[in-house]
Amino acid sequence: xxxxxxxxxxxxxxxxxxxxxxxxxxxxxxxxxxxxxxxxxxxxxxxxxxxxxxxxxxxxxxxxxxxxxxxxxxxxxxxxxxxxxxxxxxxxxxxxxxxxxxxxxxxxxxxxxxxxxxxxxxxxxxxxxxxxxxxxxxxxxxxxxxxxxxxxxxxxxxxxxxxxxxxxxxxxxxxxxxxxxxxxxxxxxxxxxxxxxxxxxxxxxxxxxxxxxxxxxxxxxxxxxxxxxxxxxxxxxxxxxxxxxxxxxxxxxxxxxxxxxxxxxxxxxxxxxxxxxxxxxxxxxxxxxxxxxxxxx
Amino acid sequence: xxxxxxxxxxxxxxxxxxxxxxxxxxxxxxxxxxxxxxxxxxxxxxxxxxxxxxxxxxxxxxxxxxxxxxxxxxxxxxxxxxxxxxxxxxxxxxxxxxxxxxxxxxxxxxxxxxxxxxxxxxxxxxxxxxxxxxxxxxxxxxxxxxxxxxxxxxxxxxxxxx
Numbered sequence: 296x297x298x299x300x301x302x303x304x305x306x307x308x309x310x311x312x313x314x315x316x317x318x319x320x321x322x323x324x325x326x327x328x329x330x331x332x333x334x335x336x337x338x339x340x341x342x343x344x345x346x347x348x349x350x351x352x353x354x355x356x357x358x359x360x361x362x363x364x365x366x367x368x369x370x371x372x373x374x375x376x377x378x379x380x381x382x383x384x385x386x387x388x389x390x391x392x393x394x395x396x397x398x399x400x401x402x403x404x405x406x407x408x409x410x411x412x413x414x415x416x417x418x419x420x421x422x423x424x425x426x427x428x429x430x431x432x433x434x435x436x437x438x439x440x441x442x443x444x445x446x447x448x449x450x451x452x453x454x455x456x457x458x459x460x461x462x463x464x465x466x467x468x469x470x471x472x473x474x475x476x477x478x479x480x481x482x483x484x485x486x487x488x489x490x491x492x493x494x495x496x497x498x499x500x501x502x503x504x505x506x507x508x509x510x511x512x513x514x515x516x517x518x519x520x521x522x523x524x525x526x527x528x529x530x531x532x533x534x535x536x537x538x539x540x541x542x543x544x545x546x547x548x549x550x551x552x553x554x555x556x557x558x559x560x561x562x563x564x565x566x567x568x569x570x571x572x573x574x575x576x577x578x579x580x581x582x583x584x585x586x587x588x589x590x591x592x
Numbered sequence: 593x594x595x596x597x598x599x600x601x602x603x604x605x606x607x608x609x610x611x612x613x614x615x616x617x618x619x620x621x622x623x624x625x626x627x628x629x630x631x632x633x634x635x636x637x638x639x640x641x642x643x644x645x646x647x648x649x650x651x652x653x654x655x656x657x658x659x660x661x662x663x664x665x666x667x668x669x670x671x672x673x674x675x676x677x678x679x680x681x682x683x684x685x686x687x688x689x690x691x692x693x694x695x696x697x698x699x700x701x702x703x704x705x706x707x708x709x710x711x712x713x714x715x716x717x718x719x720x721x722x723x724x725x726x727x728x729x730x731x732x733x734x735x736x737x738x739x740x741x742x743x744x745x746x747x748x749x750x751x752x753x754x
Contacts, residue, residue: 303617397729
């Protein structure tokens with residue numbers, strides 16, 4: 296299968312890339328690693344007439360701690376994030392990067408691309424939504440920072456304006472006694488998650504002081520539920536309270552029935568994942584080393 | 593407007609040899625290897641970035657060549673199954689796949705070998721779990737993977753002893 300014909304551009308700088316994006320408008324498609332774009336182009340989805348390859352732009356591939364934040368360049372590959380000691384400071388981030396598809400895809404695919412595609416079953420949209428992530432973007436009007444909650448507006452739709460592209464992801468480093476996890480159910484390595492769950496818990500002794508729970512592939516966008524988080528805050532995190540939180544957030548979800556499973560199956564699996572993410576987060580908040588990894592069929 | 597005549601010149605080093613070709617930018621790396629260079633060892637399986645039959649190494653990193661444009665390899669280094677043997681001597685992975693029946697129909701084998709090579713390049717002593725995760729992006733419809741895992745383990749041992 297070939298993509299439809301297109302013109303190929305490889306700008307040497309971010310400024311040149313932004314210039315080309317402005318010049319071609321709707322006809323431009325940005326390619327970072329190409330792991331989402333190329334399959335879509337082969338299926339003749341979308342209308343990529345002018346492909347702007349930003350994959351080799353300098354200075355956009357890094358994973359580092361800066362000003363109390365984990366800062367990840369948009370062109371960092373999933374593999375480089377999974378292998379990064381800096382990213383290990385936030386287990387959820389490392390877990391998300393290391394669990395995306397297979398080694399081949401993780402060699403090429405980037406965090407900026409995975410986030411910008413805004414696939415509702417994608418790992419970065421769900422996992423990064425769990426944290427207080429901000430997305431740095433650059434465009435013709437300069438740079439701006441967008442809270443992750445505002446960045447994704449619908450399935451495959453972001454708030455990026457014409458000519459803008461993601462340059463960096465920033466996540467504040469967690470306070471002490473914080474644990475996080477991201478766990479997905481997948482049919483095979485190469486497949487997108489059937490469903491997934493990200494969680495972050497902040498503990499004060501036995502009491503949970505803050506909880507963030509996000510479900511992925513459970514609706515057109517990431518699913519959040521204040522009532523589910525309140526079911527944990529001010530309480531001990533136990534199988535019972537996690538179970539209550541799971542019931543509440545799964546009730547607020549709307550997973551589509553499709554080839555990956557029926558809605559009822561996905562709801563049942565989501566409850567399992569909430570419990571699993573909760574157990575891992577709690578253990579990590581106590582400083583325990585917990586092995587990551589997804590559940591596979 | 594689409595312009596089918598747009599072409600680009602690429603320079604790709606494949607198994608140590610440099611090749612310059614003028615191509616359409618939509619040409620996939622796997623097609624470039626097979627059609628432009630005649631290196632048909634790299635197979636096209638699913639053509640949807642799922643099965644891994646087309647696995648090659650790009651600058652030492654394992655990739656699915658059906659999901660990489662040839663222009664992305666411009667100026668870069670590609671290793672394919674044809675580059676595994678040296679001076680007529682099989683790579684340890686090729687020998688152990690043969691000896692331990694790590695294949696039946698053989699269609700997935702070139703991709704499996706390249707994924708295994710990349711795994712062992714980064715980890716000379718993988719556990720069985722690490723081997724299985726290492727080839728999770730490669731589908732084999734014949735073997736059930738048991739002998740593939742054995743063959744990779746045996747090759748790793750051989751390479752450590754060499």
